[in-house]
Amino acid sequence: MSIGNSPEDDRPSDDRLDRLADESPAGDRQADNRPSIGRVLQQARIDAGLTVDEVSTSTRVRIPIVHAIEQDDFSRCGGDVYARGHIRTLARAVGIDPAPLIAQYDEGHGGHPPQPTPAAPLFEAERIRSEPRRPNWTAAMVAAIVAVIGFVGFTAFSGGDDGDGSKSVAEGSTPASSKPAEKPKPNKPADPKPDPSDSAIAGVPRDKVTVKVDAADGRSWISAKDHNGRTLFDGVLEEGQAKTFQDKQKIDLVLGDAGAIELYVNGKHVENEFEPGQVERLTYTKGDPEVG
Numbered sequence: 001m002s003i004g005n006s007p008e009d010d011r012p013s014d015d016r017l018d019r020l021a022d023e024s025p026a027g028d029r030q031a032d033n034r035p036s037i038g039r040v041l042q043q044a045r046i047d048a049g050l051t052v053d054e055v056s057t058s059t060r061v062r063i064p065i066v067h068a069i070e071q072d073d074f075s076r077c078g079g080d081v082y083a084r085g086h087i088r089t090l091a092r093a094v095g096i097d098p099a100p101l102i103a104q105y106d107e108g109h110g111g112h113p114p115q116p117t118p119a120a121p122l123f124e125a126e127r128i129r130s131e132p133r134r135p136n137w138t139a140a141m142v143a144a145i146v147a148v149i150g151f152v153g154f155t156a157f158s159g160g161d162d163g164d165g166s167k168s169v170a171e172g173s174t175p176a177s178s179k180p181a182e183k184p185k186p187n188k189p190a191d192p193k194p195d196p197s198d199s200a201i202a203g204v205p206r207d208k209v210t211v212k213v214d215a216a217d218g219r220s221w222i223s224a225k226d227h228n229g230r231t232l233f234d235g236v237l238e239e240g241q242a243k244t245f246q247d248k249q250k251i252d253l254v255l256g257d258a259g260a261i262e263l264y265v266n267g268k269h270v271e272n273e274f275e276p277g278q279v280e281r282l283t284y285t286k287g288d289p290e291v292g
Helices: 012-025 037-047 051-061 063-072 080-093 098-108 135-158 163-169 194-204
Strands: 209-214 221-224 231-237 242-247 250-255 260-263 268-270 280-285
Touching: 037 080, 037 098, 051 063, 080 098, 080 194, 163 194, 163 209, 194 280, 209 221, 209 250, 209 280, 221 242, 231 260
Parallel strands: none
Antiparallel strands: 209 242, 209 260, 221 231, 221 250, 250 280, 260 268
């Protein structure tokens, strides 16, 4: 994403990168004389005519973290996953390619991204889903047997009068006890089926907050906590996987790649405009969302 200028105008030129490398202290230089990640992001922001406050507002990265990253201090990011997400988000905001900066970060922090954190077994989202009611086959079998016995008994009873009854009918006489055929009753119009979204909302408990996280567009690391701060899930959702979380007061979420996630809160789909790779912190309660 570029603010005010095109990515080509905001991207630092090779001459500027060489100048940054010559002016940076020895402690800030890389082994191959490249300018540091923070210096590149800071210079690109200045060239784009943006302040730290403007970058923080557009990216939702807090101001102290933006300052720290521009000083090559990644300790406030909360880990390598967050650091990469912040670098990618800030680079796009100032109009430069984030890939070289992320590669440079990996070279200086172990060379490879960390392995996905195993899912915490404290909470299985599937357990909160109500199990579908199984059909009562015993009752159905009993009802079928009773119906068969009744039909056989009625047939046997009616068959005993076939001698005289059939003859009188054949001769055209009408039994006195015969009743006129009942007129067919008009079919009542079927009740309209409820809207699928209304059914989904009705199935969600109103005294709790229910959040479904669906990795519909790609894999993403997520963290979920209840109102007491207890971790419900901390791990990676592969593309196509989904988790549902429930608490009586609120659910706190951290999404490592918010652009790959679809959210459903209290049975309603939450529209979002998150960019791919954007780190997002969210909190939902029983009254959310107001408009879904």
